Amino acid sequence: MKNILITPEGIKTNLKNVKPLEAICEYIWNGFDAGASQIKVYLHTNELGLINMVSVIDNGVGIVYHELPYKFQPFNESKKAGKSSRSNHSLPHGRKGIGRLTFFSFAQMARWETVYEKDGKRYQYYIDMNKDSLNEYDDNGGNEPVETSNSVGTKVTFTQLITLSKDEIIDEIKNEFFWFIELNKNNQYEIWVDNKRISYEDIVVNRTELDMKQFKL
Numbered sequence: 001m002k003n004i005l006i007t008p009e010g011i012k013t014n015l016k017n018v019k020p021l022e023a024i025c026e027y028i029w030n031g032f033d034a035g036a037s038q039i040k041v042y043l044h045t046n047e048l049g050l051i052n053m054v055s056v057i058d059n060g061v062g063i064v065y066h067e068l069p070y071k072f073q074p075f076n077e078s079k080k081a082g083k084s085s086r087s088n089h090s091l092p093h094g095r096k097g098i099g100r101l102t103f104f105s106f107a108q109m110a111r112w113e114t115v116y117e118k119d120g121k122r123y124q125y126y127i128d129m130n131k132d133s134l135n136e137y138d139d140n141g142g143n144e145p146v147e148t149s150n151s152v153g154t155k156v157t158f159t160q161l162i163t164l165s166k167d168e169i170i171d172e173i174k175n176e177f178f179w180f181i182e183l184n185k186n187n188q189y190e191i192w193v194d195n196k197r198i199s200y201e202d203i204v205v206n207r208t209e210l211d212m213k214q215f216k217l
Helices: 008-014 020-033 065-071 099-105 166-183
Strands: 038-045 051-058 107-118 121-130 136-139 153-161 190-193
Touching: 020 038, 020 051, 020 099, 020 153, 020 166, 038 166, 065 121, 065 136, 099 107, 166 190
Parallel strands: 038 190
Antiparallel strands: 038 051, 051 153, 107 121, 107 153, 121 136
16 A cells, blocks of 8 residues: 555545546546547446446556556656646646546545556556545555556546436537537547447537648747
8 A cells, every 4th residue: 555645634635626527537547648538438337327436447558567656646746847838727637646546536446457558568457446445445455567568648436426327428518529529520539428429510610720830830
């Protein structure tokens, strides 16, 4: 069990204004920040039809095991600091090292299962965190990552959830990401929810094509 250099109370204080739907979107952003082109969100339900588990899967580069202390380091030490251009968003997206801890606003438990490549080989391991001890994380039970043939990327699974609405989650994703996907359409970014690709055409009023040759950059 490893410690994060900030108390659980300090983490929650810094993220006290984060709403559950914003927090879910934060994990989608994390995937794009990791170089993913495709994010898949799965909303698992119980026998009553209530969402009891959420998974966010990306095809990014994964989390290198020996970089974990940096990835979970608090405040201005995250390697993503200053790299985000999404200045109109309220969350730091990894800046200050606490954006990935926002799950406490909607879930009790979070597990990252990640595959990364190093020296031509791929390795897999997990990270577990509990809402009640946000300053600690279990890094693969203290064991070294194992070699794998799985593709690189990260799956984050959240359990013991508050009540969530599928329609509200989809609406939040549309509103949060439509501009990003539109502006980066040449990169063919995709977000899927329960095996259905998210379309935001219903919220686009019109498009204006600009000839960038007219602008001197």
